[in-house]
Amino acid sequence: MVAALGDGNRTRRELARERIARGDPAAFVPSLRALLDDSGAASMARGNAAWCLARLGALAGPALARLAAASAAPIREQAQRIAGSGLVVASASVAATQRGLADPDPSVRRAAAGAAAGLPVAVAPALDTLVDPLADAIQAAPAADVHLRHALRIALRARLRDEATLA
Numbered sequence: 001m002v003a004a005l006g007d008g009n010r011t012r013r014e015l016a017r018e019r020i021a022r023g024d025p026a027a028f029v030p031s032l033r034a035l036l037d038d039s040g041a042a043s044m045a046r047g048n049a050a051w052c053l054a055r056l057g058a059l060a061g062p063a064l065a066r067l068a069a070a071s072a073a074p075i076r077e078q079a080q081r082i083a084g085s086g087l088v089v090a091s092a093s094v095a096a097t098q099r100g101l102a103d104p105d106p107s108v109r110r111a112a113a114g115a116a117a118g119l120p121v122a123v124a125p126a127l128d129t130l131v132d133p134l135a136d137a138i139q140a141a142p143a144a145d146v147h148l149r150h151a152l153r154i155a156l157r158a159r160l161r162d163e164a165t166l167a
Contacts, residue, residue: 001016001019001020001028002016002020002028002031002032002035002049004016005017005020005035005044005045005048005049005052006041006042006044006045006048013044013048016048017048017051017052020032020052020056021051021052021055021056025056025057025058028052028056029053029056029058032049032052032053032056032058033049033053033058035049036049036050036053036063036067043072043074043075044074046070046072046075047074047075047077047078048078050063050067050075050078050079050082051078051081051082054082054085054087054088055087057087059082059087059088060088060089060092061088061089061091061092061095062092064079064082064083064088064092064093064096065092065095065096065099067079067082067096068080068083068095068096068099068100069099073103073105073107073108076100076103076105076108077105077107077108077111078111079096079100080096080097080100080108080111080112080114080115081111081114081115082096083096083097083100083112083115083119084097084111084114084115084116084117084118084119085118086118086119086120090119093115093119094119094129094130096115097112097115097116097119097130098129098130098133099112100112100115101113101116101130101133101134101136101137101152102133102136102137106145106148109137109141109148109152110147110148110151112137113134113137113148113151113152113154113155114151114155116130116134116155116156116158116159117151117154117155117157117158117159118158128159130155130159131156131159131160134152134155134156134159135156137152138152138153138156
């Protein structure tokens, strides 16, 4: 089942990902961790393994930090999606999102903006640390990348709407 996470057929990958995420953690976690740590595995398979581990509650903050610092952009992008999902410890999610906002790849920065906008209010004490990086990212975003600029503005607005951020 874990091998299907890197399948070329999108439907097979998604079915495998959902089946694993809803399954018994003891049955899948060891093989998912092995796949995640295999630097020779395809980025798609590693990213899907990370998502499954997060859904199973088995992705720790240090693992998310390693994903956010990975050399492959698709893995860093998936780390941002996981950070914004609320499935990982709040401090690790905020730290990964901060790192993603400064990433050289625009798709990672867009995913980080989505994560910053979607972080649950439960992580409110750390959310105010995202306001300055979001403002800096808006200033640094190329004027031609209207999608990135729009996503960053939405994220900044979401963070400024939180009462905990302004307190």
